[in-house]
Amino acid sequence: MVAPNTQERIPVAVGVTVYNEEKNLDALLEAVASAQGRHMEIQQIIVVSSGSTDRSVSIAEAWAKRDARVELTNDEVRRGKATAVNQVLARIRPGIGICVLAGGDLLPHPDALDALVAPFALASTGMTGAHPVPINHSEGWVNRVVHLQWKLHDALSRTRPKMGELVAFRADVPPLDPETVVDEAWLETVAKSRNQRLCYVPEAIVWNRGPTRAAELLDQRRRVFCGHLWLRGARHYEVSTFRSASLLALAAQHCVSHPRET
DSSP: OOOOOOOOOEEEEEEEEESSOTTTHHHHHHHHHHOOOSSEEEEEEEEEEESOOSSHHHHHHHHHHHOTTEEEEEESSOOOHHHHHHHHHHHOOTTOOEEEEEETTOEEOTTHHHHHHGGGGSTTEEEEEEEEEEOOOSOSHHHHHHHHHHHHHHHHHTTSOOOOSSEEEETTOOOOOTTOSOHHHHHHHHHHHTTOEEEEEEEEEEEEOOOOSHHHHHHHHHHHHHHHHHHHHHHOOOOTTSSHHHHHHHHHHHHHHOGGGO
């Protein structure tokens, strides 16, 4: 006879930030609403739509009608990701200690959310990050760069955690500075300032779609780099991927061991 699991599950709120994600939002909310696990209990799902002009709002409204955990904040003006995250934080119900944050373009593996929450059983854990895997095709140099980017992210994060795409954190964080464009990195600074542990969870797979055009890729990397540069000045903090030496060493190792992928 198997002994019953008596471990108390952690109450969780999931925040979903959306801008024109009608193609993915229904599948994402289905994945979140159906996610189960022995470490967590999803008690609240907060969708914040910022300036969406497609069917994102109506999709979220339909979900709210059939699942009492789902609630929608519809901001008709697009004010940036940090403001959307702050709207999530403002709506988290009392008694919920952990917030999982996802962009509307992601799709987590069925076990990803539970794996992401599990490390919070330790009081020392302040933030966890998932393992992003792009769904881009393998053909074309832009797609190859996207795949290489996330492979390097995974390799580096296993020794020097870098939070990205799908993250979880303790819900008592202060509001983000609306000027930041790197919300996950900002949340890293809060955990570090509290001497809490950053925990990369490689088994928490989340699928994402990277840029498919060169201009889009370059614009994304410029925006992220400038955001990290701003964060270094504002919060005196560098993410683990900011220093090029570490990434160059990993890239060189990858090129040697996987020459056909470069």
